[in-house]
Amino acid sequence: MAAYTVVALVTAAANLFSGTCAVVHFRPILPGMARAGVPTSWLTFPIGVLKLAGALGLLAGLVTWSGLGTAAAAGLVVFFACAVYTHLLARDYSAQFGLAIGLLALAATTLALDPALSVG
Template sequence: MSAAYVTVALVTATANLFSGTCAVLRFRPILPGMAAAGVPVSWLTFPIGVLKLAGAAGLLAGLAGPAVLGTAAAAGLVLFFVCAVYTHLRAADLSAQFALAIGFLALAATTLALDPTLHVG
C-alpha cells in the first residue's frame, strides 16, 4: 500500500466523516445549499449522512483490514458524488456546496485511482 494511497484515503475518510456528521446533525450552515439544490431536509440523515459515514468507515476498514473494503467504499463515494454534482447542475445551483461536491468527487476518484487492489500485476 503506497504512502500516497494511505494519505489520500485518510483525507477522503476524514472529509466524509466531517461532512456526514454535519448532515446527520443537520448543521445549520449546510441547509441553504441543500435547499438550493432541491434536496429535502429529510434526506440529510438518510441517505446523505449515512452514506458519507459508511463510505468513510469503509475506507478506514480497507486500510486496517481487507483492502477490497476500501475499494468498494471509494467506488461508492465516487457514485454518490457524481449524483451530488448532477443534482446541483440540474438545479442550476453553482454555489459553494457545488464546489464542495466537486472537491469531494475529486478526493473519492483519486482514492479509487490510487487503490492498490486495482493495480495488480
C-alpha cells in the same frame, strides 16, 4: 502505497466531517441543500449515513480487507457524481457545489490510487 494511504485518510476525514454535518443538520449547509432541491429529511438518511459509511469503509479497508476500501471509494465516487449532477440540474453553483466537486475528486483519486486495482 503511501500516496494511497494519505489520500484515503484525507477522503475519510472529509467524509466523516461532511457526513456528520448532514446527520446533525448543521445549519450552514441547509440553504445549499434547499437550493439544490434536496429535502431536509434526506440529510440523515441517505446522505449523512452514506457519507459516514463510505468514510468508515475506507478506514476499515486500510486496516483489514482492502476490497472494502475499494468498494467504499467506488461508492463515494457514485455518490458524489450524483451530488454534482443534482447541483447542475438545479443550477446551484454555490459553495456546496464546489464542495461536492472536491469530494468527488478526492474519492476518484482514492479509487485511482487503490493498490487493490493496480495491474501487475
